[in-house]
Amino acid sequence: MTPSPLPAADEQAALWNGPGGQAWVDVQPMLDELFAPVAELMIETAAIASGDHVLDVGCGTGATSLLAADAAGPMGSCLGIDISGPMVDRARQRAAAAASTARFACADAQTHAFGPGARTRLLSRFGLMFFADPAAAFRNLHRAAAAGGTLTAIVWRSATENPFMTAAERAASAALPGLPLRRPDGPGQFAFADAGRVGRLMHEGGWTDVALEPVDLPLQMPLTALPVYVERLGPLGRILPSVAGETRPALLAAVQSAFTPFIRQERVCFDAACWLLRGRKA
Structure with missing residues (x-):
């Protein structure tokens, strides 16, 4: 018998507290470098x-939380929240090493009981697309925001506008029929591709002055990191x-060849097609 699929929230928790979250911890320096332009624009x-x-x-x-805590200074604060225990543990280690005032909570921001009206600035770098119920998540974040507080986030646009992000799975799909499919409207990386849908979700959550601006950010990493x-x-x-094991080398060679169009000498370069999302609590 085929097991029943997990509810969306449980599926995300399992992913980010398992191999998915551990992978991000293991390659954290590479991802910080890769996504630095995204963090800079958001901050x-x-x-x-x-x-x-x-x-x-x-x-x-914790990369963006550390930047935000620095900007808020000793009179301010920054709380980073994530569903991934391994990633939150790493964020706490980084904050301690940097003597940062940033603090962290391992919880689901869709349901977490934030102090109402306490947060003047809400941020998210690629973190909003994974909620099981985005409208409920926007409502909960709205409750956490202070009057006049703002939400600033960067999310991916569509898969077709981000060929680099799908190159590996497109190259591997013929050899791996069991490769997990990306589901339209998520939760997942491209769940917020439809600007109209995202705007409606934010309005349903109580946010005003909602705006989505397309941005194309040039990103790069060393070829050795590919x-x-x-x-x-x-x-x-x-x-x-x-x-x-015996089929893996040929598969990886075929997949890595799919990235040839993005290689510039000793760098891997591509544009990240994103939405810069903004809203305000009236």
Whole structure:
């Protein structure tokens, strides 16, 4: 008998507290470098001031929370929240090593009992697309925001606009019929591709002055990091450990060749097609 699929929230918790979350911990320095332009744009747009109280949603291993805590200064604060225990543990280690005031909670931001009206700035770098019930999540985040507080987030646009992000699974799909499929409207990486849908979800959650601006951010990483990226991240990274050892080298060679269009000398370069999402609590 085929087992029943997990509810969306449980599925995400299992993923990010298992191999998916551990992979992000293991390659954290590479991902911080890769997504640095994304973090910089978000922090700049959020205009965090000294004394602000920041909530970083889907904080991962803490890179954006550390930046936000620095911007808020000693009179402010930053709480990073993520469903992944391994990533939150890593974020706490980084904060301690940096003597940062950033604090972290391992919880689901869709349901977590935040202090009402306490947060003046809400942020999320690629963290909003994984909620089981996005409308409920936006309502809960709205309750956490102070009057006049803002939400600034960056999310992916569509898979077709981000060929780099789907290159590995497209190259592997013929050889791996069991490769997990990305489901339209998520939860998942491209769940917020439809700007109209995202706008409606935010309005349902109580946010005003909602705006989605398309941004295309040039990202890059060393060519030497590509094998690790291919083998550890995304749908392919999750299924690769179950692939027979004798077939794996040929599969990986075929997949890595799919990235040839993105190689510039000793760098891997591509544009990340994203939405810069903003809203305000009236």
